[in-house]
Each structure stands twice: as C-alpha cells, then as structure tokens.
Amino acid sequence: xxxxxxxxxxxxxxxxxxxxxxxxxxxxxxxxxxxxxxxxxxxxxxxxxxxxxxxxxxxxxxxxxxxxxxxxxxxxxxxxxxxxxxxxxxxxxxxxxxxxxxxxxxxxxxxxxxxxxxxxxx
Numbered sequence: 001x002x003x004x005x006x007x008x009x010x011x012x013x014x015x016x017x018x019x020x021x022x023x024x025x026x027x028x029x030x031x032x033x034x035x036x037x038x039x040x041x042x043x044x045x046x047x048x049x050x051x052x053x054x055x056x057x058x059x060x061x062x063x064x065x066x067x068x069x070x071x072x073x074x075x076x077x078x079x080x081x082x083x084x085x086x087x088x089x090x091x092x093x094x095x096x097x098x099x100x101x102x103x104x105x106x107x108x109x110x111x112x113x114x115x116x117x118x119x120x121x122x
Contacts, residue, residue, distance in 0.1 A: 023111040028098040036081040036097055039104065046117045047106070061085050 024030065031039065039045070040055040047053075050066035061075040073087035084094040096107045097116075104116040 022096045022098075022107050022109075024098065024107075025100065028100045028105070028107075031081050031097045031099065031104075033077055033079055033081045036077050036083060039097060040075075040077070040083065045104075045106075047114050048117055049114075053106075055083075 022030070040053075042055065042057040044052050044054045052064045054062045054064070055075055059074050059076065061073045062070050064070045071087055071089070073085050073092075075083055075085045077083055078094075082094050082096050084092065086092040094109055098105050098107060103118075106114040106116060108114070
C-alpha cells in the first residue's frame with residue numbers, strides 16, 4: 001500500500017521534466033544522453049561567470065561559485081539527455097545542454113542560458 005502513495009507522487013514530480021520545452025532556439029541542437037554523459041561525467045565545466053559544475057563519475061555533483069562557496073548534491077542523466085540535480089539542501093532542478101553556434105550552452109528550466117567556457121579559455 002505504501003507504494004501506491006509514492007507512485008503518484010513520483011509521476012507528478014516527473015511531469016515537469018517531461019513537459020519542458022527548454023525554450024530552444026532555431027540554432028540549438030539538444031545533446032542526447034550519450035553526448036551529455038560524455039560532456040559531464042567525471043568532468044568540471046566552467047562558465048563565463050567563473051562558476052564551475054563538477055560532475056563526478058559516481059553521480060556526485062557540486063557547483064562552486066566564483067566567490068568560492070560550493071553547493072553539493074547528486075545528479076542523474078535522463079534518457080533524453082536532461083540532467084537533474086538534487087541538492088543536499090532539498091532543492092533540485094533539471095538542466096539541458098545544447099550545442100548552439102559551435103558552443104555548448106546550459107539551458108535551465110526557467111529559460112536561462114549559460115554558455116560553457118571552452119577548455120582552452122579556462
């Protein structure tokens with residue numbers, strides 16, 4: 001019986017991810033799960049505001065702000081390439097990586113766009 005209560009909650013929580021249109025631009029090509037995994041797993045991505053997303057191979061995640069403060073959590077890559085993060089403080093979000101005009105860009109659920117700094121520019 002306890003599973004009957006959990007299952008509807010799981011379905012409701014999963015709906016926003018499935019319904020997300022990600023405000024894609026005509027120049028955007030969403031990365032699939034294989035490409036997203038290759039981009040993120042075991043990697044640290046640096047953004048132009050000097051923030052860094054670190055995706056550990058075991059599923060641990062951290063985001064370090066330019067100020068040096070860090071938020072910790074765990075990530076999982078959905079079958080469509082969406083990356084969902086659950087932070088230790090209870091908050092969570094899902095992001096999508098796209099290739100746009102030769103750059104990798106992180107799209108948030110809110111429609112914000114954060115270009116990833118190429119490795120040579122770190």
